Amino acid sequence: MKSPPAMDPEAPPGTPPDDEEEKRGGRKGVPWRMTLSLAYQSLGVVYGDLSTSPLYVYKAAFAEDIQHTESNEEILGVLSFVFWTLTLVPLLKYVCIVLRADDHGEGGTFALYSLLCRHARAALLPPGRAAAAAGDDDDLFDAGAGAKKAAPENGNAVTLGGRGGGAAASVRKLLEKHKVLQRVLLVLALVGTCMVIGDGVLTPAISVFSAVSGLELSMEKEHHKYVELPIACIILVCLFALQHYGTHRVGFIFAPIVITWLLCISMIGVYNIIHWEPTVYRALSPYYMYKFLKKTQRGGWMSLGGILLCVTGSEAMFADLGHFNQLSIQIAFTCMVYPALILAYMGQAAYLCRHHTMESDYRIGFYVSVPEKIRWPVLAIAILAAVVGSQAVITGTFSMIKQCTSLGCFPRVKIVHTSAKVHGQIYIPEINWILMILCLAVTIGFRDTKHLGNASGLAVITVMLVTTCLMSLVIVLCWHKSIFLAIGFIVFFGTIEALYFSAALIKFREGAWVPIVLAFIFMLIMCIWHYGTIKKYEFDVESKVSINWLLGLGPNLGIVRVRGIGLIHTELETGIPAIFSHFVTNLPAFHQVLIFMCIKNVPIPHVRPEERFLVGRIGPKEYRIYRCIVRYGYHDFHKDDMEFEKELVCSIAEFIRSGSSKLNGLSDDFDKDEEQQMSVVRTGSIRMLEEDGTVENTVGPSHAREIQSPSPSPTPPPAAAVGVKKRVRFVLPAASPKPNAGVQEELQELSDAREAGMAFILGHSHVKAKSGSSFLRRFVINFCYDFLRRNSRGPNYAVTIPHASTLEVGMMYYV
Numbered sequence: 001m002k003s004p005p006a007m008d009p010e011a012p013p014g015t016p017p018d019d020e021e022e023k024r025g026g027r028k029g030v031p032w033r034m035t036l037s038l039a040y041q042s043l044g045v046v047y048g049d050l051s052t053s054p055l056y057v058y059k060a061a062f063a064e065d066i067q068h069t070e071s072n073e074e075i076l077g078v079l080s081f082v083f084w085t086l087t088l089v090p091l092l093k094y095v096c097i098v099l100r101a102d103d104h105g106e107g108g109t110f111a112l113y114s115l116l117c118r119h120a121r122a123a124l125l126p127p128g129r130a131a132a133a134a135g136d137d138d139d140l141f142d143a144g145a146g147a148k149k150a151a152p153e154n155g156n157a158v159t160l161g162g163r164g165g166g167a168a169a170s171v172r173k174l175l176e177k178h179k180v181l182q183r184v185l186l187v188l189a190l191v192g193t194c195m196v197i198g199d200g201v202l203t204p205a206i207s208v209f210s211a212v213s214g215l216e217l218s219m220e221k222e223h224h225k226y227v228e229l230p231i232a233c234i235i236l237v238c239l240f241a242l243q244h245y246g247t248h249r250v251g252f253i254f255a256p257i258v259i260t261w262l263l264c265i266s267m268i269g270v271y272n273i274i275h276w277e278p279t280v281y282r283a284l285s286p287y288y289m290y291k292f293l294k295k296t297q298r299g300g301w302m303s304l305g306g307i308l309l310c311v312t313g314s315e316a317m318f319a320d321l322g323h324f325n326q327l328s329i330q331i332a333f334t335c336m337v338y339p340a341l342i343l344a345y346m347g348q349a350a351y352l353c354r355h356h357t358m359e360s361d362y363r364i365g366f367y368v369s370v371p372e373k374i375r376w377p378v379l380a381i382a383i384l385a386a387v388v389g390s391q392a393v394i395t396g397t398f399s400m401i402k403q404c405t406s407l408g409c410f411p412r413v414k415i416v417h418t419s420a421k422v423h424g425q426i427y428i429p430e431i432n433w434i435l436m437i438l439c440l441a442v443t444i445g446f447r448d449t450k451h452l453g454n455a456s457g458l459a460v461i462t463v464m465l466v467t468t469c470l471m472s473l474v475i476v477l478c479w480h481k482s483i484f485l486a487i488g489f490i491v492f493f494g495t496i497e498a499l500y501f502s503a504a505l506i507k508f509r510e511g512a513w514v515p516i517v518l519a520f521i522f523m524l525i526m527c528i529w530h531y532g533t534i535k536k537y538e539f540d541v542e543s544k545v546s547i548n549w550l551l552g553l554g555p556n557l558g559i560v561r562v563r564g565i566g567l568i569h570t571e572l573e574t575g576i577p578a579i580f581s582h583f584v585t586n587l588p589a590f591h592q593v594l595i596f597m598c599i600k601n602v603p604i605p606h607v608r609p610e611e612r613f614l615v616g617r618i619g620p621k622e623y624r625i626y627r628c629i630v631r632y633g634y635h636d637f638h639k640d641d642m643e644f645e646k647e648l649v650c651s652i653a654e655f656i657r658s659g660s661s662k663l664n665g666l667s668d669d670f671d672k673d674e675e676q677q678m679s680v681v682r683t684g685s686i687r688m689l690e691e692d693g694t695v696e697n698t699v700g701p702s703h704a705r706e707i708q709s710p711s712p713s714p715t716p717p718p719a720a721a722v723g724v725k726k727r728v729r730f731v732l733p734a735a736s737p738k739p740n741a742g743v744q745e746e747l748q749e750l751s752d753a754r755e756a757g758m759a760f761i762l763g764h765s766h767v768k769a770k771s772g773s774s775f776l777r778r779f780v781i782n783f784c785y786d787f788l789r790r791n792s793r794g795p796n797y798a799v800t801i802p803h804a805s806t807l808e809v810g811m812m813y814y815v
Contacts, residue, residue, distance in 0.1 A: 054265055082345045613631075
């Protein structure tokens with residue numbers, strides 16, 4: 001689960017991801033003061049869900065009609081299971097092992113999947129498959145992995161280093177050879193993702209309802225059931241209704257709330273241990289787990305579905321790794337969260353050891369062990385802690401949806417950045433209201449922690465099983481460890497989690513069906529969208545126009561070239577899209593400068609700004625046609641349209657100035673076979689000045705050469721072009737060699753086109769199943785995918801394109 005990022009009050013707005021990671025303390029040379037500060041912040045962001053689990057664990061565990069006898073074997077057995085589960089899963093598995101499997105500092109299900117895709121070339125996403133074939137993103141992957149990166153003068157792609165041999169090579173070849181295994185890997189990652197989204201529905205429901213259930217001890221028995229549900233629903237509605245404001249305004253109080261809650265439950269636990277049963281520590285022996293299962297038989301095994309709730313929220317330690325660092329999360333858990341939870345569970349067990357007569361199941365819950373004099377303050381703190389934990393899960397669901405959208409596995413949705421200072425804090429309106437409706441539905445439908453716990457437990461343990469499976473592959477493919485170590489990892493932790501999974505799954509009819517249904521619905525949406533996206537991409541590849549057709553048109557393309565920049569959005573990384581030939585055939589004029597732009601989401605968290613643009617040339621120089629691939633990581637967010645336009649134009653200017661065309665064989669003797677080769681362009685070395693003297697992309701000395709456009713041409717810009725009417729000048733670094741006449745002419749023409757404005761040409765695709773397709777394909781493409789496409793955001797929103805300068809060209813896709 002992804003949670004809201006920690007806020008660095010000293011970080012300036014717009015801090016790049018890499019600087020942000022360095023400020024927050026990367027992995028090496030982190031000051032202890034910074035590490036302790038991050039550990040403090042992580043308590044409010046990462047551990048809100050995990051810290052509220054004592055509210056419902058014992059109540060869910062004893063919901064299977066297990067008799068609480070005078071021997072206390074049942075309660076001591078449950079405590080023993082809770083202790084060893086907390087020790088083996090969060091402490092040993094996540095803190096000691098899984099946290100080390102970061103993807104450029106990021107964690108979570110998609111981080112593991114991205115690691116495996118890069119090391120095994122197993123990505124099934126359109127950009128990933130193209131990258132796997134061409135290897136043109138290896139510079140990004142090597143930079144993140146710390147490998148030596150060279151810029152080969154022949155333009156060939158850098159080869160991934162350190163790919164290992166032996167078992168790693170065998171497993172890698174197996175994955176690369178069999179597409180069935182690649183599909184299994186993708187489905188496994190999507191299953192974990194869908195369960196995380198389902199947990200975004202269930203965790204707020206069970207956390208808030210369990211916190212409010214403390215009213216049952218303070219009110220008459222016949223009244224409390226009419227009060228708890230409305231109060232829980234009101235809190236949930238307020239929680240979701242306030243999401244669009246973001247958490248940055250109240251995020252600073254999250255850590256104090258969770259710390260207060262942890263201190264509260266630990267002190268209550270110590271009091272109960274001393275006052276009721278000081279010998280409760282004997283339950284730490286694993287022998288009591290054996291005695292518990294032997295005595296309770298099937299009922300004890302089914303109660304494991306409630307016991308596993310003690311690790312609810314453990315996955316957040318790994319999912320939120322990108323907002324902190326490994327050491328800070330480890331310190332917070334081992335020094336604060338783990339001891340407080342153990343004391344809380346031991347205290348509840350100590351109280352129950354001396355209170356065997358229970359009037360009803362609520363008499364075995366958390367609040368019964370709280371001294372009556374402080375019950376109301378504890379109730380208030382519990383509700384606040386439940387809200388903090390729920391907030392983290394909801395925000396984490398938004399981040400997960402954004403990752404899926406970036407990688408082409410979910411329909412495009414509206415993503416609102418709620419904070420200009422805190423990177424990655426987002427709000428998705430459509431998902432927010434869907435989560436609220438589903439959360440209220442399960443709360444009103446179940447009305448008790450037993451069914452809510454059964455549902456939440458299955459979602460939690462499924463995500464952990466997915467992490468275990470992916471981690472076993474990471475150990476072999478990425479860490480290049482022995483395959484026996486990977487087998488030992490999956491056997492040890494997989495056996496523990498499979499035991500809990502079976503106990504949770506058997507309660508299908510008692511609430512466990514909810515996460516399965518939710519995961520199935522979201523999985524169906526993802527698979528349909530992914531399938532339609534793949535087929536549409538394949539149609540684009542098959543229908544692209546050859547370079548011979550372009551060369552046959554001549555420099556003017558057989559039409560009138562007018563002032564302005566025409567930006568054609570395409571999903572193709574090579575070749576000319578069919579939409580361009582469709583446009584040229586039906587319109588008599590086009591812009592003097594053409595740019596084919598491809599927004600490419602690569603399977604890494606962040607792309608450095610200086611490595612974002614890949615620029616190349618299509619055709620000879622006099623054609624003035626360029627290709628620009630804009631690369632984003634799955635945690636990057638797109639900037640506003642004006643800044644994006646300026647960076648795009650500067651990248652083209654830098655490509656022209658630096659003579660990158662020579663590196664790619666794009667001299668006057670154009671080689672059409674080398675059209676697809678691109679160059680990484682760093683935009684910092686060139687500046688763009690406008691008529692009023694405002695400097696954009698200001699980097700470098702002030703004493704530099706200037707190249708400006710000629711006097712304004714009388715030729716009016718095309719109707720579609722809407723842009724600034726200012727004079728544009730490119731300022732070259734003073735230390736750079738003087739450009740030749742051809743480069744100066746090309747830069748002057750680019751500045752002239754920029755003055756006239758920029759028009760965005762988008763392809764509006766209508767996807768239909770081709771004739772002769774099966775009924776299933778026609779149903780999926782013509783109805784399901786078409787429904788999702790019509791109700792999702794268009795590509796112009798995804799790339800923040802202004803509507804006033806957009807021209808859509810419709811095309812029919814038969815897939």
